[in-house]
Amino acid sequence: MRCMEKDRRHILAIINPVSGIGNKDKLPRLIDTVVDHDRNDVSIIMTEYPGHAREIAQQAVADGVNVVVAIGGDGTVNEVGSALVGTETSLAIVPSGSGNGLARHLRISMNASRALQVLNNGVVSRFDFCTVNGRPFFCTCGLGFDATVSYKFSNEGTRGFISYIKTALAEYINYKPQQYTIDIDGVQLQERAFVIACCNAAQYGNNAYIAPRATMQDGLIDVTVMHPFNIVESPLIGARLFLRQLGQDHHVSIYRGKCVIIKRDHDDIMHIDGDPVMMPAQVIIKNVSKGISILVPPSLPDDV
Secondary structure, eight states, rough: EEEEOOEEEEEEEETTTTHHHHEEEHHHHHHHSOOOOTEEEEEEEEOOOOTTHHHHHHHHHTTTSSSSHHHHHHHHHHHHHHHHHHHSSSEEEEEEESSSHHHTTOOOOOEEEEEEEEHHHHEEEEEEEEEEETTTSSSEEEEEEEHHHHHHTTTTSSOOOHHHHHHHHHTTTTTEEEEEEEETTTEEEEEHHHHEEEEESSSBTTBBOOTTTTSSSSEEEEEEEEEOOOOOTHHHHHHHHHTGGGGSSEEEEEEEEEEEEOSSSSSSSEEEEEEEEEOSEEEEEEEEEEEEEEOTTTTTTTTT
C-alpha cells in the first residue's frame, strides 16, 4: 500500500438517507467537522432514488473527482463502486447500512466519525472485485436461501439485523434446496444446495463469515456451498458462521477459482451485495484482479 499524496483533493460524499436504521441528517455537519479542509475540498449529495448513487458517481469520475465516499449500506457501496471500477477515482466507505459487509472486511469503523478519519489518514490500495453476468459486486453474491431472504427482507419495510433474522427464520421453514451444476475453472460439480455464496470478501455483514478465508487481493472467488441441514443442526452452523469457523462444518464445502459458472433449472432471484435481483438460469461469476482503488485504514493487514 502507498501513502496518499498530500496534494489537495476533491472529495464527493454520496449519502443514502434511507439506508440502515439511523437518521442521516447530522452527517453533513459531521463531515464538515471531521474532514481536513486544508487538504480537501468536499461536496455532499443526497441520493433521491434507487440507482441515483451510481449516476452521481459516474458524473464524479467524468469531473475528475479524486475520492467518492459511499455513505450507506452494501447496496449503496455497490452502486458507487460500480461506477468507479477501472478508473483512477478511489472509493471510500462510511458504513450506515444493515450489514456493512465490505466495510467490516476492510476494517473500517462502524462509527461514522472514525470512518471519516480515513479521509484524512487513510491509504489507497488496489483490490479485486467480481462480476456476475457482467454486473460488478464487491462483497458477495449468492443463490438459494440467502437470496430468498434478501428478496423478502427488501419488501418488509423495516431494516436492521433483528428484522433480517426474523425474516430468515420465517423463510427457513418452507424453503426447498435446489439442484445446481457448478463449474469452477473447468471442474464441474453437481450439488443440491441450501446456499451457494460466491465471495470476494469474507462476510455477509454483521460479522457473519460466509467465506472465512476470503481475501480481496488474491485474484480468486471463494465459493461456499452449504448443503441441506435440519433445524436441530442450525444453531451450531449459525455459531460457526459468526465464529469464522464455517469451513469446519460437514454441511459446508468451500472452493476457489477465477471463473465460476452456475446453472439451475430456471430463472430465479439471486442477491448481489445483498440486493435481490432476478437473474437467468445460468450465471457466470468472474474475478477482476486489482480492479478498483479503495481508501482504507493505514493499519489494514496485508491479507485482507
